[in-house]
Amino acid sequence: MERVLISGANGQLGKCLQRQAKHYNEFEFHFLTSSDWDVTDHESTRAVFDEIQPDIMINCAAYTNVDGAEDEREKAFSINADALLGIVNHCNHHETHLLHVSTDYVFDGKKSSSYSETDQCAPINVYGQSKRQGEQVIEQNAHHASIVRTSWLYSSFGNNFLTSMLSLGKQGVDLSIVNNQYGSPTNANDLAYFLLLLAGHSASGNHYYHFCNSGKTNWHDFAEAIFEVAGMVDQVNLAPTDHYPTKAERPVNSLLDCTKIKEHLKEEIPHWRESLANWYDRDKKDALI
Secondary structure, three states, X not given: OEEXXXXXXOOHHHHHXXXXXXXXXXXXXXXXXXXXXXXXXXXXXXXXXXXXXOOEXXXXXXXXXXXXXXXXXXXXXXXXXXXXXXXXXXXXXXXOEEEEEEEHHHOOOOOOXXXXXXXXXXXXXXXXXXXXXXXXXXXXXOOOEEEEEEOOEEXXXXXXXXXXXXXXXXXXXXXXXXXXXXXXXXXXXXHHHHHHHHHHOOOOOEEEEXXXXXXXXXXXXXXXHHHHHOOOHHHOXXXXXXXXXXXXXXXOEOOEOOHHHHHHHOOOOOEHHHHHHHHHXXXXXXXXX
16 A cells, blocks of 8 residues: 655545545545644654655645735745755655646746746746746756646635635625736645546656646636635625735736646536536535535
8 A cells, every 4th residue: 555645634635635635446545734733844754754664755835925924935835845955855755756746827928828837937927937946946956746737626625716805705895806816726626536546657767747627717707706606796895806915926828738647637627607506516525615
């Protein structure tokens, strides 16, 4: 039985992986939270690997506050980049296949079509820069790794766009949401499912993959869809805007081309609207309490 080590188990993706784990009897899972394992502490990383000796590691540990990273640059780079050197070295030593989760924000958003794995990276904010540096650490040092870039991740867990919209919607506030930034929302449960499929179908060497739900939208229309499935349209005054000030600049287009992972795993990816509806049917009690 293969041992699977998962960092960042208290985050939204980590919690979704815990949900999926019960369906994978071929794996022995070890879920570690940030309290269990500080990935920036190389001695702690060594101890974790020596104890568990994983065959596979899924790295969900990350600094994900895009605006906060502008003020906490050192912390963002410490978690998203520097920590990976220790992780990669121990993966190499234990012959562990590393699955690392990265982001659409490694791109500048100037491309008019969806981004493929081979497109040039040019992050425009600190968060994207820290994630890109982490990718480069893996590229330059890992023996066997899969880097999976995703976009607009949401779930019932933690702070994300969906949980923020639901919270504000319950308060009946007026909302202005940008309608000129394009991408595809990704249900974290779908990403968890594909990560575990990838864990069982790894290719030798290092590879990039893109994963997001299919279809294209903008933040305003995503918010509108959230309120529609939650039955909250009448209590929210939602307006589009082409300008909303944020500390960190965002890419105008962060659509990802997911052809490679679909062909590798021979799996279709649900449309973001279908996946949002599935989320509501399954998780509404958790999200709306």
